Amino acid sequence: MCKIEAFPIIEELPFRGLSVELFANIHNEPFSFFLDSSEGKFPKLGRFSFMGYSPFIILKSVANNIIVTEDTKERLLKGNPFHLLKEILYT
Numbered sequence: 199m200c201k202i203e204a205f206p207i208i209e210e211l212p213f214r215g216l217s218v219e220l221f222a223n224i225h226n227e228p229f230s231f232f233l234d235s236s237e238g239k240f241p242k243l244g245r246f247s248f249m250g251y252s253p254f255i256i257l258k259s260v261a262n263n264i265i266v267t268e269d270t271k272e273r274l275l276k277g278n279p280f281h282l283l284k285e286i287l288y289t
Contacts, residue, residue: 208248217232217234217235217247217249218232218234220249221249224249224250224251227251227252228251228252229251229252229253229256230249230250230251231248231249231250231251232247232248232249233247233248233249234247235247254268255267255268255286256268257279257282257283259279262276262277262278263275263276264276264277264279264282266282
């Protein structure tokens, strides 16, 4: 198996408030998401929260049917969506 070098597409924001307050600024944007870190039962896991909007590609799948949307163009593919995601992110 070959080793693939990948770099995260993230930007750390210096923010000293509640992450939910920051998300309030983008929640109406297209395809906004908020992956809130856990601060309750597992405080060591609660270090980072992730949020974003307006993705460069959208994958929707049911079973092995995948709809890929890029720049308002849709295409239908068949296969494992995780294999397709890996191909997209590492090429």
